[in-house]
Amino acid sequence: MAAQLVAALLALASLGVSSEPTDCKELVKPLVLDSHSPIYGKWVYHVGTWDEPGLKTDLSTVNSSWVELSSSSDSGVMTIYWADRLNDDKCLQGLANATISGMTSHTNFNINGHSSYHDGKYYETCADCLLSEDYTLLPDGKTKGRYFFLFTRTGTLDASELETFKQQAKCLNFLPEYHFGGTDLCADDRETASPVVENTEKEPTEAEPPAK
Numbered sequence: 001m002a003a004q005l006v007a008a009l010l011a012l013a014s015l016g017v018s019s020e021p022t023d024c025k026e027l028v029k030p031l032v033l034d035s036h037s038p039i040y041g042k043w044v045y046h047v048g049t050w051d052e053p054g055l056k057t058d059l060s061t062v063n064s065s066w067v068e069l070s071s072s073s074d075s076g077v078m079t080i081y082w083a084d085r086l087n088d089d090k091c092l093q094g095l096a097n098a099t100i101s102g103m104t105s106h107t108n109f110n111i112n113g114h115s116s117y118h119d120g121k122y123y124e125t126c127a128d129c130l131l132s133e134d135y136t137l138l139p140d141g142k143t144k145g146r147y148f149f150l151f152t153r154t155g156t157l158d159a160s161e162l163e164t165f166k167q168q169a170k171c172l173n174f175l176p177e178y179h180f181g182g183t184d185l186c187a188d189d190r191e192t193a194s195p196v197v198e199n200t201e202k203e204p205t206e207a208e209p210p211a212k
Contacts, residue, residue: 024171028168029124031123033078033105039130040069040070042066042067043067043069043151043152044065045151049174050174051145052144055146059147062181063181064184065082065185066151067082078097080096080098081094081188082096085182091187092112105119105122106120107120117139120135123168125150129151133146133147133172148168
């Protein structure tokens with residue numbers, strides 16, 4: 001009886017293993033960037049990981065983040081508007097252009113007067129999700145390390161999709177550590193900027209006579 005029980009448990013375990021998404025070729029499929037790409041629009045950062053321990057410190061300073069990707073009149077350029085809320089509650093945001101070539105992008109971010117260079121790749125992922133691999137570059141062009149980010153339209157994610165993300169990260173040799181974004185997002189400075197109101201009142205040409 002004991003032997004039959006062990007055999008049954010082993011059979012169930014093998015079924016569980018076979019049902020897990022372990023085929024990296026199926027899990028990690030590069031996404032071609034074009035004018036009809038599903039990556040365009042606003043995205044809220046949900047989770048990220050890294051491949052070099054030193055990158056963890058940089059990412060941990062970010063409490064929440066969102067990006068808005070849009071095409072431009074130049075088919076080889078993508079516009080990126082980004083906004084990060086730091087742990088000290090300070091908001092940083094700005095605009096950058098990404099040069100697109102096939103399945104990769106190259107972006108130069110200017111943050112507080114400092115340039116930050118990044119090469120990126122995008123992958124097929126769940127509906128209403130954005131999955132990107134980010135190579136952080138040093139000024140000499142060498143790679144400082146890689147990030148792996150998952151954004152969603154709402155900032156929320158199903159537990160099953162999170163497990164798929166972890167499997168994808170494993171396929172790409174990222175560390176099994178994760179940083180999750182918060183939901184307290186920076187307001188969009190482009191929307192909160194006060195418009196200039198034109199003064200349409202005419203200057204008086206002469207003093208009005210007192211009313212009688």
